Amino acid sequence: MHRFEYANAASLQAAQEQLKADGSVIKAGGIDLLDLLKEHLIQPARLVQLKSIPELSNVHFDPQRGLSIGPMLTLAQTIQHPLIKQHTPSLVQAAQAIATPQIRNLATLGGNLCQRPRCWYFRSEDFHCFKKGGRRCFAQEGENINHAIYNNTLCAMVHPSGIAGPLVALGASVTLLKPPAPDRRLIKTKPLPHQTQTLPIEDFFTPPERSLLRETILGPQDILTHIHIPPRSSHSRDLYLKQKHKESADWPLAEIAVSAEIEQGRCKSLRVVLGSAAPTPWRSKAVEDAILGKPLDDKHIQQAAKAVRQDAKPLAQNAYKLDLFETLVARALHALNHPASQGRP
Amino acid sequence: MSQEIKSKLGFPGQWQETTLRIPDDEPPPWDPSYKFQTVNKAVPRVDAFAKVTGRATYTTDIRKPGLLYGRLLVSSHPSATIKSIDVSKAKALTGVKAVIALPIKEVRFVGQEIAAVAATSSQIADDALRLIKVEYDPRPFVVDVETARKEGAPLVFPKRAAQAPEGKSANVTPQRITKRGDIEAGFKRAEHILEGQFRTQVQTHSCLEPHAFTAEWEGDQLTVWASTQSTFSVRDELAQVFEISPSKVRVFSEYMGGGFGSKFGARASGKLAAMLAKEAKAPVCLIPSRKEEHLTHGNRPNSVQHFKMGVRNDGTITAMQLTSYGTGGIAGGAAATRPMLGLYRCPNKLAIDEDVFTHAGPARAFRAPGHPQGAFSLEQMVDMCAEKIGMDPLQIRLQNDPHTVRRAQMELGAKRIGWDRRNKTPGTQKGPIMRGLGMASSLWYNTGSAGAEILVKIHKDGRVEAFSGGQDIGTGIRTLIAQVVAEELGIPLQLLHVHIGDTQHPYAPGSGGSKTTPCVTPAARKAAFLAKQKLFDLARTLLKLEPKTPMIAQQSRIFSKADPKMSVDWAQLTRYLPNGILSVQATRAHNYAAYNNIIAGVQFAEVEVDTQTGLIRVLKIVAVHDCGLVLNKLTARSQVNGGVIQGISYALFEDRILDPRTGQMVNPNFEHYKIAGSREIPEIDAVLFDVYAGSNNTHALGLGEPTTVPTAAAIANAVYNATGARLFELPMTPDRVLKALAQRRSPQK
Numbered sequence A: 001m002h003r004f005e006y007a008n009a010a011s012l013q014a015a016q017e018q019l020k021a022d023g024s025v026i027k028a029g030g031i032d033l034l035d036l037l038k039e040h041l042i043q044p045a046r047l048v049q050l051k052s053i054p055e056l057s058n059v060h061f062d063p064q065r066g067l068s069i070g071p072m073l074t075l076a077q078t079i080q081h082p083l084i085k086q087h088t089p090s091l092v093q094a095a096q097a098i099a100t101p102q103i104r105n106l107a108t109l110g111g112n113l114c115q116r117p118r119c120w121y122f123r124s125e126d127f128h129c130f131k132k133g134g135r136r137c138f139a140q141e142g143e144n145i146n147h148a149i150y151n152n153t154l155c156a157m158v159h160p161s162g163i164a165g166p167l168v169a170l171g172a173s174v175t176l177l178k179p180p181a182p183d184r185r186l187i188k189t190k191p192l193p194h195q196t197q198t199l200p201i202e203d204f205f206t207p208p209e210r211s212l213l214r215e216t217i218l219g220p221q222d223i224l225t226h227i228h229i230p231p232r233s234s235h236s237r238d239l240y241l242k243q244k245h246k247e248s249a250d251w252p253l254a255e256i257a258v259s260a261e262i263e264q265g266r267c268k269s270l271r272v273v274l275g276s277a278a279p280t281p282w283r284s285k286a287v288e289d290a291i292l293g294k295p296l297d298d299k300h301i302q303q304a305a306k307a308v309r310q311d312a313k314p315l316a317q318n319a320y321k322l323d324l325f326e327t328l329v330a331r332a333l334h335a336l337n338h339p340a341s342q343g344r345p
Numbered sequence B: 001m002s003q004e005i006k007s008k009l010g011f012p013g014q015w016q017e018t019t020l021r022i023p024d025d026e027p028p029p030w031d032p033s034y035k036f037q038t039v040n041k042a043v044p045r046v047d048a049f050a051k052v053t054g055r056a057t058y059t060t061d062i063r064k065p066g067l068l069y070g071r072l073l074v075s076s077h078p079s080a081t082i083k084s085i086d087v088s089k090a091k092a093l094t095g096v097k098a099v100i101a102l103p104i105k106e107v108r109f110v111g112q113e114i115a116a117v118a119a120t121s122s123q124i125a126d127d128a129l130r131l132i133k134v135e136y137d138p139r140p141f142v143v144d145v146e147t148a149r150k151e152g153a154p155l156v157f158p159k160r161a162a163q164a165p166e167g168k169s170a171n172v173t174p175q176r177i178t179k180r181g182d183i184e185a186g187f188k189r190a191e192h193i194l195e196g197q198f199r200t201q202v203q204t205h206s207c208l209e210p211h212a213f214t215a216e217w218e219g220d221q222l223t224v225w226a227s228t229q230s231t232f233s234v235r236d237e238l239a240q241v242f243e244i245s246p247s248k249v250r251v252f253s254e255y256m257g258g259g260f261g262s263k264f265g266a267r268a269s270g271k272l273a274a275m276l277a278k279e280a281k282a283p284v285c286l287i288p289s290r291k292e293e294h295l296t297h298g299n300r301p302n303s304v305q306h307f308k309m310g311v312r313n314d315g316t317i318t319a320m321q322l323t324s325y326g327t328g329g330i331a332g333g334a335a336a337t338r339p340m341l342g343l344y345r346c347p348n349k350l351a352i353d354e355d356v357f358t359h360a361g362p363a364r365a366f367r368a369p370g371h372p373q374g375a376f377s378l379e380q381m382v383d384m385c386a387e388k389i390g391m392d393p394l395q396i397r398l399q400n401d402p403h404t405v406r407r408a409q410m411e412l413g414a415k416r417i418g419w420d421r422r423n424k425t426p427g428t429q430k431g432p433i434m435r436g437l438g439m440a441s442s443l444w445y446n447t448g449s450a451g452a453e454i455l456v457k458i459h460k461d462g463r464v465e466a467f468s469g470g471q472d473i474g475t476g477i478r479t480l481i482a483q484v485v486a487e488e489l490g491i492p493l494q495l496l497h498v499h500i501g502d503t504q505h506p507y508a509p510g511s512g513g514s515k516t517t518p519c520v521t522p523a524a525r526k527a528a529f530l531a532k533q534k535l536f537d538l539a540r541t542l543l544k545l546e547p548k549t550p551m552i553a554q555q556s557r558i559f560s561k562a563d564p565k566m567s568v569d570w571a572q573l574t575r576y577l578p579n580g581i582l583s584v585q586a587t588r589a590h591n592y593a594a595y596n597n598i599i600a601g602v603q604f605a606e607v608e609v610d611t612q613t614g615l616i617r618v619l620k621i622v623a624v625h626d627c628g629l630v631l632n633k634l635t636a637r638s639q640v641n642g643g644v645i646q647g648i649s650y651a652l653f654e655d656r657i658l659d660p661r662t663g664q665m666v667n668p669n670f671e672h673y674k675i676a677g678s679r680e681i682p683e684i685d686a687v688l689f690d691v692y693a694g695s696n697n698t699h700a701l702g703l704g705e706p707t708t709v710p711t712a713a714a715i716a717n718a719v720y721n722a723t724g725a726r727l728f729e730l731p732m733t734p735d736r737v738l739k740a741l742a743q744r745r746s747p748q749k
């Protein structure tokens, strides 16, 4: 493994200073970084450890502004957190379904959102694919059983984050701390302040057609500092379902996150987000449109579930995912109205 | 020289009196009326505490002063000529103590060993590998078995070009053909002929402990710590490579973490560890990476099997024909025909198989080579026949299976799983979750043979040591030796100390073919038996009994059979040992005329299938197996558990996936090479079936391998019983299950 310097950041300011040097990379739990390092996919000069900044794992709730979560909260802490449990069960369900207890004890929400794809071609040094500056996507004509069925013509990766789906469904936004804009002043008095940017999480993730080399809008020195989840009404429901091949520590074949406002057995508003489906968390407008305002009965649910097939272009080996998504949509919509079913068949 | 004895062999309900001819100095096999003290009980492993506390030292734990870390450089091309290897930069790196480039000109698979380095840390060794420049001249390659068979396919061994079978590529070996009876007549007699095309995947051994070697030279004396299933084969191979006497090579393997057939001999990593150590003049520990384990250190070949079976309405199977091929990469060994040749009375059989070479890592023997593949097709065909004639799958097996042990096992297993609960009409439950039951049989062979030796030393403090040079592949031989010696001497297990895994101890064979227990325990019993005769002499002298007075050793006492009061304690007696020690070494005798030389076995599976997601959950496996006399009920149950777990993993998850366009393995890890984890393991009801087999003095036969044979087939039959959809391909992944279900709904597609 490549050698690097390891720096504990005492504060956000310190972290920003430490990130200035070329080749500096943020480290959260280090789960994803370690795999990338071991396969020589990254060669950072310095890792800047953010775990030492306590405020980055704060959680608090405000009835007007909703839930604010620090990105350094570990998946294990997320599962346990009373406020998160109370306001956004889907986030807990998603965190719970990830990897193993050991990994959940280290892995953070922020790291989970920013992790690199798990495509086996991307993850192997032996394949120089688009995402590494190469000239092809090996999955298109290769082994693509785990790959994307939507928006897959350029790069067929699926977005790896299980946390992303619920956040998109919940209409979350994120705040980034960015280095100051280039200083164009003639007379430089005080240094320019750092800037913050808050944006809907959907805009945080970038599809391959926007950038092949990364999956988020994060610049090299940007720090994700907050995750905001808007307040929810008493009619709101949210849930997350994950279909794995293997129950023990497996990546999903298909995931779904749904958030809705239910009134009289109908969805007044609804977001359906499919995971392990596309290079970004995939909002299925087709499903949303098909069920919005309709009764959540078997007939309408079946119809809506079929809508996952719209826009899908499965590759040679992954058409089965359509069946899985159709099933997950049906189970999730049913569970909106019958929470006790928990999405089980 | 030898004596004839009458022996009661078999199992309850099936006893038979057999005359055995055994050597004069051998104890007769235990009689069924004998009351065991230690053997045939559930005895925890004597080394369990050391293992669970981390005190047991595995090869990867060996630390020596000045130890260097070895790493391998393996080919990144599936087929290429090596134009040059430049190691100068690697050699110049600080901390690198040795670099060896193998004199190879061609590489034939991704993962083939090319060079190795040893350095003061594994990081430096890693860096050094990346400084070795290999210039490849890539050549065409083929990793897919179908493409490799076609005329004009790139050849794995161009020298074989002239040997191409008619219309096929020279990657295909000549057909092996086995004929029994008259296959044509068999099909003529049949009232129904069923056919099926089955496929199984490549499975890698995935031993948790890699194929690790630590080597150290002192002058021309080589000491090696090896994660091996055959200490003596490592010794002999290294002696040959370095042209030194085997007496100059000492191999240790006190504990090892899994072999499954892939850990015989020194092979490239063992040789390279010793070569590096020689060059560096320091001990070297070479541990292959997980990726190299998958690529290079063995696998179970895949198979493509075309099965044809004839059956009469009364259930008689009249003909079986299997045509199969498969690839073990650059090695052979893909035959899947043994189960169909060995199981069922059917007199007319035809088995044809061929190996296909591909540019992939070599197959190695893997837990019951060929059997899980062969059982997967055979046992589904039997179920298909049963369904065709409207017969219960249990019934058709009972009717066609001549093996008394297996028939009894079937009846027992059917009761334990509740076979009556199976669906009379598959695929008719409301769903989406459907449940079903299935079964499948296995066979294995008596692989016990003469030659293993054990040295027993009885000390004056009453403690007893036993020595065997062999290794424990995980079956618990250390414990079994202790049990057998303790049983024979009539003393508690706590007095025993067993030493294994050192080639300076007496010879033991490699642990392959499920032979360790049947080879080693009879030697242990014999050594203890012969030592006991000497103790009897000593006891008679002390007790002033006539020579030849019949004596018994039991519960730490030696006493006269006729007058138990004439008795001396074990502790007291051993104090009188001349010179304070009694040493006896004995050799395992040849096999006797056994009750059965074919080991049976049958498994029943209960599964649940989510017909909307294609997910199979195994709820329960009832596994009924025999291994002659069960010497230890706990270690035997562990073998059954392990075999079933590996069988489930093979059935549902494991798959070595090679990218056809690059020849690279896309899942050389444990993340995408999926292995059943704790949540995938169902209730396993391991039912051990004692048979007084009589082929040696402990009645032991093997068990390790057959336990993994029928699992996948039983699960496939259960999936069919649940859903009415048959899975012809392994692993049974959700996409395949969904496809089979769709096929069932609209068969025209």
Ligand SMILES: Cc1cc2nc3c(=O)[nH]c(=O)nc-3n(C[C@H](O)[C@H](O)[C@H](O)COP(=O)(O)OP(=O)(O)OC[C@H]3O[C@@H](n4cnc5c(N)ncnc54)[C@H](O)[C@@H]3O)c2cc1C
Binding pocket: A025, A026, A027, A028, A029, A030, A031, A032, A033, A034, A050, A071, A072, A097, A098, A099, A100, A103, A106, A107, A108, A109, A110, A111, A112, A113, A114, A115, A116, A160, A161, A162, A163, A218, A222, A223, A224, A225, A249, A250, A251, A252, B671
């Ligand atoms: C066996 C296994 C199974 C897994 N299964 C799943 C699964 O099913 N679903 C799933 O979602 N995940 C899964 N994971 C992935 C795991 O959840 C992620 O690797 C983990 O969440 C990453 O978090 P981390 O804190 O360790 O991130 P790190 O490895 O520390 O960082 C990951 C990336 O995020 C960047 N980063 C981290 N924090 C910030 C920040 N505040 N601002 C800007 N950039 C930042 C880092 O620079 C780095 O590029 C699995 C992992 C393993 C090993």
